[in-house]
Amino acid sequence: MPEALPREPAIRPVQKVGTASTAGVVLTLRPAATILRLCAPLDHAPFVAALAAAGLSLPEDPCISEQWGDATAFWVAPGEWWLVDIGATLTETTIRADLPARPRAIVDLSHSRTIMRIGGSQAVDLVAKGCPLDLDPTAFPTGGCPQSVLAGVNLLLHRLPANAGFDLYVPRSYARHLWEWLQLAGAEYRISVAAG
Amino acid sequence: MLLIPCPWCGPRAQIEFTYGGDADVRRPKDAMAATGAAWHDYVYLRDNPRGSHDEIWQHSAGCRRWLRLTRDTLTHAIIDSAPPTKEPPS
Numbered sequence A: 001m002p003e004a005l006p007r008e009p010a011i012r013p014v015q016k017v018g019t020a021s022t023a024g025v026v027l028t029l030r031p032a033a034t035i036l037r038l039c040a041p042l043d044h045a046p047f048v049a050a051l052a053a054a055g056l057s058l059p060e061d062p063c064i065s066e067q068w069g070d071a072t073a074f075w076v077a078p079g080e081w082w083l084v085d086i087g088a089t090l091t092e093t094t095i096r097a098d099l100p101a102r103p104r105a106i107v108d109l110s111h112s113r114t115i116m117r118i119g120g121s122q123a124v125d126l127v128a129k130g131c132p133l134d135l136d137p138t139a140f141p142t143g144g145c146p147q148s149v150l151a152g153v154n155l156l157l158h159r160l161p162a163n164a165g166f167d168l169y170v171p172r173s174y175a176r177h178l179w180e181w182l183q184l185a186g187a188e189y190r191i192s193v194a195a196g
Numbered sequence B: 001m002l003l004i005p006c007p008w009c010g011p012r013a014q015i016e017f018t019y020g021g022d023a024d025v026r027r028p029k030d031a032m033a034a035t036g037a038a039w040h041d042y043v044y045l046r047d048n049p050r051g052s053h054d055e056i057w058q059h060s061a062g063c064r065r066w067l068r069l070t071r072d073t074l075t076h077a078i079i080d081s082a083p084p085t086k087e088p089p090s
Helices: A045-053 A092-098 A123-130 A172-185 B036-044
Strands: A025-029 A035-039 A065-068 A071-077 A080-084 A105-108 A113-119 A147-150 A153-159 A166-171 A191-194 B003-006 B010-013 B018-022 B052-058 B066-072 B078-082
Touching: A025 A123, A025 A172, A071 A153, A113 A123, A113 A172, A123 A147, A123 A172, A153 A172, A166 A172, A172 A191, B003 B078
Parallel strands: A025 A191
Antiparallel strands: A025 A113, A035 A080, A035 A105, A065 A071, A071 A080, A113 A166, A147 A153, A153 A166, B003 B010, B018 B052, B052 B066, B066 B078
């Protein structure tokens, strides 16, 4: 494998401090994560079994994630998952070595996404302004990871436990646009931009 | 605005989808032997039914899978949504 380049943030947010206690929305730029896309669209049963043997159970239900410690597996399409920050458990090299013969693709998406966290008591109101998803917890529960559109940008939304809001996996080149949109659209809720 | 049931992701807004056209248009089988009229029919001519219509759509902003949708063009009711068939009907 080629040597990985250091990850540079797509944007450098200006921190807005001192308003966090009254802010309805808290925006945080998350540190770059390792994102591996696993794809075995034709027959993914052996693939799921091999990863289960390695201690990683992949979510089989659509648009739901599975958490192991700091690592997360997202269902993104039938026979397709993202593994986020699995570094401590399993590396790309071991995944490739464990699953050599089966028709599958493993792609490193780490550099392609910018991760933003929307927290605060009015995070749902802000997302609802630009996203057609049903954000009711019955339709989009904790751990849900549907892909949809927010302010014209295709992205993946991950609903965090304990009403902590959402993580947005934004295509990197749209990060500046979305970051500015979030601040404009969220101004009425009073926004705090936290350090990442 | 349609609310389209993706066979995998469930009901989603139309803006997440891309329209792929009439599901039953078939390319002429013998390309060299097909007449100009047959090609014209394949490329340009479409039925415009009033009522049930089979269409293909892609959930392009979601799971990116193609699906086959049966839709009433008069009432906009969604009659059926299913994964595309593995083999194109002959």
